[in-house]
Amino acid sequence: MLLEDGETFIMLFLTEILKNNDMKITYFKDTDTLLVNFNNNEITDTKELNENVLVEMDKNGNVVSMTIEHAREQTEIGNFSFNQVEKTDIA
Numbered sequence: 260m261l262l263e264d265g266e267t268f269i270m271l272f273l274t275e276i277l278k279n280n281d282m283k284i285t286y287f288k289d290t291d292t293l294l295v296n297f298n299n300n301e302i303t304d305t306k307e308l309n310e311n312v313l314v315e316m317d318k319n320g321n322v323v324s325m326t327i328e329h330a331r332e333q334t335e336i337g338n339f340s341f342n343q344v345e346k347t348d349i350a
Contacts, residue, residue, distance in 0.1 A: 292326065
């Protein structure tokens with residue numbers, strides 16, 4: 260099943276990153292697969308973005324994880340970095 264609205268996916272993806280501090284990223288070199296876990300919720304649905312990218316959702320439609328096959332072709336995994344920005348009040 261292909262996700263029809265890419266913008267909705269991006270919003271869901273970013274919302275999940277921002278609200279969850281238990282993110283875990285695993286790269287499987289032998290299969291060139293990148294697995295990004297955002298939480299440990301039970302996966303009840305999988306959306307196929309393309310033949311190499313899957314997004315797994317929980318029963319409430321929240322993103323649980325993302326699987327990227329052929330990760331070196333699909334991403335710049337060699338240049339990976341992560342910055343967590345704390346929410347600040349702007350007066």
